[in-house]
Amino acid sequence: MPFRSFHYRWEFDLESSPEQLWPLVADTNRFNRDTGVPSIQMLPGSELKNARRRLRLSALGIPVEWEEQPFEWVRPHRFGVIRRYSKGPMSELRVRVELLSRPADDGSDQPAIGSKLIYEVSATPRNVIGLLAIPIQIGLISARNFARTIREYDKLAKHGSTAGGEAKRVEFVSGGRERLLALSEKLVASGNDEQLVALLVDHIENADEFAVARMRPYELAQRWHKPRRSLLSTCLCATRAGILDLQWNLICPLCRGGSGVTSLNELSPKVHCPGCNIDFSVNFEQSVELTFRPNPSIRDVEVEMFCIGGPQVMPHVVAQQLLSPGASRSVDVELVDGRYRVRTMSIRGWQHLRVTDGDARARTIRASADGWLDEELAVPKHAQLEFENATDEEQLFILERTAWSDDAATAAEVTALQVFRDLFAREALRPGERISVGTLTVLFTDLKNSTRLYREIGDATAFGHVMNHFDPLKEVIAEHDGALVKTIGDAVMAVFRQPSAALKAMLSAQQRLANPPDGMQPLNLKAGLHVGPCIAVTLNERLDYFGSTVNLAARLEGQSTGEDIVISSDVYADPAVRSFLSETANGVAIRRFEMALKG
Numbered sequence: 001m002p003f004r005s006f007h008y009r010w011e012f013d014l015e016s017s018p019e020q021l022w023p024l025v026a027d028t029n030r031f032n033r034d035t036g037v038p039s040i041q042m043l044p045g046s047e048l049k050n051a052r053r054r055l056r057l058s059a060l061g062i063p064v065e066w067e068e069q070p071f072e073w074v075r076p077h078r079f080g081v082i083r084r085y086s087k088g089p090m091s092e093l094r095v096r097v098e099l100l101s102r103p104a105d106d107g108s109d110q111p112a113i114g115s116k117l118i119y120e121v122s123a124t125p126r127n128v129i130g131l132l133a134i135p136i137q138i139g140l141i142s143a144r145n146f147a148r149t150i151r152e153y154d155k156l157a158k159h160g161s162t163a164g165g166e167a168k169r170v171e172f173v174s175g176g177r178e179r180l181l182a183l184s185e186k187l188v189a190s191g192n193d194e195q196l197v198a199l200l201v202d203h204i205e206n207a208d209e210f211a212v213a214r215m216r217p218y219e220l221a222q223r224w225h226k227p228r229r230s231l232l233s234t235c236l237c238a239t240r241a242g243i244l245d246l247q248w249n250l251i252c253p254l255c256r257g258g259s260g261v262t263s264l265n266e267l268s269p270k271v272h273c274p275g276c277n278i279d280f281s282v283n284f285e286q287s288v289e290l291t292f293r294p295n296p297s298i299r300d301v302e303v304e305m306f307c308i309g310g311p312q313v314m315p316h317v318v319a320q321q322l323l324s325p326g327a328s329r330s331v332d333v334e335l336v337d338g339r340y341r342v343r344t345m346s347i348r349g350w351q352h353l354r355v356t357d358g359d360a361r362a363r364t365i366r367a368s369a370d371g372w373l374d375e376e377l378a379v380p381k382h383a384q385l386e387f388e389n390a391t392d393e394e395q396l397f398i399l400e401r402t403a404w405s406d407d408a409a410t411a412a413e414v415t416a417l418q419v420f421r422d423l424f425a426r427e428a429l430r431p432g433e434r435i436s437v438g439t440l441t442v443l444f445t446d447l448k449n450s451t452r453l454y455r456e457i458g459d460a461t462a463f464g465h466v467m468n469h470f471d472p473l474k475e476v477i478a479e480h481d482g483a484l485v486k487t488i489g490d491a492v493m494a495v496f497r498q499p500s501a502a503l504k505a506m507l508s509a510q511q512r513l514a515n516p517p518d519g520m521q522p523l524n525l526k527a528g529l530h531v532g533p534c535i536a537v538t539l540n541e542r543l544d545y546f547g548s549t550v551n552l553a554a555r556l557e558g559q560s561t562g563e564d565i566v567i568s569s570d571v572y573a574d575p576a577v578r579s580f581l582s583e584t585a586n587g588v589a590i591r592r593f594e595m596a597l598k599g
Contacts, residue, residue, distance in 0.1 A: 003125040005092075006134045010143060012117040012150050016157035018099035021115060022076035024153040024161075025097060028310030030210055034152075035145040039304035047274050050322065050345055050396040053308055056087075062129075064088030070396055073311045074319045074331050081309075089130030094122040119146055170206060176298040180204060183243050183298075187234075190241075196234045199224050204243070204294050213303045214249070214260075215292040218407045229481060232409055233419045235292050240423045244292040248411060251287050253280050254343070255314055260291070264411070264543070265430045276345065284536060285438025286404055288411035319399040323389040330386045335379065339402045342372075342387075344395040352376040353399075364388055367395050412437040415536070415543055416495045418478035421485075428538040440545065441502040441531040441571065442553035443482070445473065445509075446491040448524035448562030469523055472512050480505035485544060491557075495545060499531045499567075500576035506565050507588070528556030530568040555597040 014021065025031060033039075043054040043065065051070035056063065065087040073079035080096035098118040123138055125131040172180070184201045188194045203220070204212060221231040238244045248266075250258040252273035261267060267288065272279050282288060293301055311317070318340070319333055335355045342365045343350035351365055351372040361384050363377060368390040379385070387397045414420050415437070420427075429435060447469065473492055474484045482496040482505060496502040506527045513523040532549035556566045571577055572590075581588055 003091075003127075003131055005122050005124040006138065008121045008123075008138060008143065010119045010146060012119075012147070012154075013102060013114065014117055014150070014154040015114045016154050018076045018101060018115045020157035020160075021099060021117065021153060023312060023315070024157055025099070025117070025150070026073070026075075026079055026311040028071075028081075028307040028312070029305065031149065031310075032306035033304075034149045035142065037306050039306055040308070041305070042308070047277075050394060051275065051309060055308065059088075062088060064090075066093075068309065070320065070322055071309050071311060072321050073317075074321075074333060075311065075317075076334075079311050085126060089126055089133050090123055091126040091130075092122075092124040094120075096120045117150060119150075170208075170299070172299050173297065177205070180243060180298045183238075183241050187238060187241050187243070190237070192234050192237050193230060196226060196231055197238075199226070200231075200234060200238060200243070204299060209301050209303050212299070213293050213301050214247075215244075216289075216407060217292065217409050222407065229417075232414070233417075236419055236423055239292065242295055243298060245295050247291055247293065249289045249291055250282065251289055251408075252276055252278070253286065254278065256316055257313060264427050265538075267429060267433065267435065269433060269435055281436075283436035283438060284412035284415065285410055285436070289408040290411060290414045291409075314400070316403075316405070317398055317400045319385075319397070321387055321397045323387060323395050323397060325389060325392050325394060328386055328388040330384060333383050333385055333399065335381050335383060336401075337381075339376075340379075340399060341402055342367075342385075342397060342399050344397055346393060346395065347371060347391070353379050355379060355381055357381075362386065365397070366390055367397065412440070413497055416440060416483050416497055417481065418474065418483045421483045421543075426541060428541060428543045429536060431538055433538070435536050437534050437536045437545065439532060440534045440549070441496040441499045441529060442534065442545065442550050443477075443494040443496065443502050443506065443527065443529055444491060444554045444557035445494075445506070445525050445527045446557055446560075448526050468520070469513055469525075473509050473525075476505050476509040476512065480508075486542070493550075493554075495534075498576065499529065499571045499574040500580055502529050503565065503567065503571070503577055503580065510565070524562030526557055526560035526562045527565045528553050528558070528560055528567075529565065529571050530556055531570050531574065551599060552597065555599070559595070559597075 038057045038059055040055050040057045043056055046054040048054065048067070053068050054065070055068055056065040058064065064085065066083045066085040069082040069084070071079055071081045076099060078096065078098040080094070083093040085091055085093070100116045100118070102114045102116050121138055123134045125134055180201060184197050187197050203215070215235070217232040217235045218228045221228040224231070235244060236246075239246050245262070247260040247262055248264060249260045250271050252258050252275070254276045255273065257275065258271070258273065267282055269282055270279055271282055271287075280287065318335065319331055321329055321331060323329055337355050340353040340355070341350040342353065344367055347367055349372055352375075354376050356378045357380065361380055361382065363379050363383060364386040366388045369392070385399070389395045470487060470492070477484050477494045480496065480501040481498070482494050482502060485493045485495055496505070506525075506529070510525045510527070513525050516522055530549055530553040533547065534545045534549050535547045537544055537546055552568065556568060560566045567577075580586060581590055
């Protein structure tokens with residue numbers, strides 16, 4: 001016989017705003033763990049249509065299995081999920097969480113202070129065990145755990161934290177903590193910043209499994225108010241020292257989630273995302289991110305799953321709504337400047353949106369079997385979007401920002417750093433694989449009149465001068481966040497992420513080599529710069545680059561006289577380069593010319 005459902009509603013008046021609380025409360029994986037929910041497993045073939053999943057857990061020895069509907073949410077105000085059970089004491093569970101701005105206590109028009117969090121649960125028993133267990137487990141135990149956890153999150157949010165992370169108890173492997181402290185002392189002794197090393201050690205010692213299993217250096221740098229590049233270098237050195245392990249995370253262009261590999265030679269040019277059911281091409285600029293985790297000899301991190309598919313899994317998604325065939329739904333969304341898109345999981349393409357000022361607040365986003373409107377729709381920051389499913393199938397509408405986060409240390413950026421190439425010289429792609437690294441600035445240099453130098457001062461002495469010039473050149477390249485890729489006789493190939501950094505590096509290198517310390521031979525350095533897309537390959541067991549950008553940079557170096565730097569019009573078009581060259585104090589004269597280059 002059918003059983004009546006149990007309904008629970010808890011309200012909390014909190015000091016933090018909805019925007020502050022959302023990253024914590026909407027991290028349902030961490031929230032479930034913190035509130036005592038058992039860990040879960042995905043059943044074989046669990047990926048179903050429209051992000052449904054088949055999951056299971058064991059509670060007091062009782063197996064529980066269910067089909068989880070896709071989470072629905074509108075950031076940062078509400079989210080919910082429905083579970084329909086095939087095994088266990090319940091037949092259905094519905095959860096809905098709402099975050100409302102709390103008006104000033106005096107009823108005035110002053111800005112909102114804090115928020116009201118409403119947590120609602122509806123549970124339907126399957127059998128007598130469920131009839132008895134639900135009031136105890138949800139009505140008493142979960143209610144107490146929810147209140148405690150939400151109050152803790154409010155304190156964290158009030159102090160600016162957007163993520164939990166401090167573990168109540170951290171377990172090191174035998175001798176792991178002692179090994180961590182000893183290696184950290186060596187890390188400082190080798191020249192690394194003592195404060196950054198101390199912050200890293202403290203994080204490994206005290207952060208929970210979620211926080212250390214995927215350490216993003218730029219995210220930590222922002223939290224600790226430290227230079228991004230310095231912390232990335234420290235993490236790379238800590239990896240070489242044995243404190244950390246690095247991992248390359250593959251990022252799906254739609255859900256932005258993905259798996260990880262421990263070496264670039266494990267990458268394939270094509271990857272399948274089972275959640276989005278798409279194949280995508282890997283590129284270093286967006287698809288591959290470097291993260292870190294503690295070395296197993298120090299702390300063995302086993303990350304369990306407590307929830308899958310919550311809103312914080314995809315922080316770039318503003319709203320996600322599931323609509324039946326022919327249904328429509330209106331949602332109020334808060335957007336920031338930039339571009340967005342609306343897509344579903346079964347209709348090809350997407351609807352482009354652009355945030356503007358002064359447009360009509362209401363917009364209809366229609367999904368039809370014919371696809372999307374072939375135009376970019378303008379929407380205001382505070383928009384009312386009407387999602388309309390004009391198809392014969394259920395559709396999961398996803399509204400997401402198209403901009404990628406700049407908190408990711410991408411493979412394109414990392415592999416163009418000298419410290420990475422020095423520490424991980426053998427980190428390369430599989431032989432024969434070619435992967436786009438996006439846009440790089442490529443530098444070629446060569447010494448002017450090096451042949452005459454050999455003739456005038458002898459082979460041995462000239463060879464010494466040539467070899468010696470590589471050291472200051474490599475040093476200057478590294479100082480400007482570049483990386484020396486290879487030497488070719490007297491010549492050097494290097495790469496930079498920013499054209500202005502490459503230009504400044506070469507001006508400094510030319511000055512340093514032309515005015516050496518006493519007793520050293522002055523040298524004139526020819527240089528050519530070009531910026532554009534590059535392809536990464538493995539050559540002589542090292543990561544190398546090729547393509548038309550590389551070829552043109554090499555040709556430009558051949559036009560240099562040693563008293564100049566030849567740059568392409570693409571380099572000159574870079575705003576930072578134009579700004580630098582326009583400053584008379586920098587003392588750089590510019591002359592434009594055109595000529596045909598070989599090839």
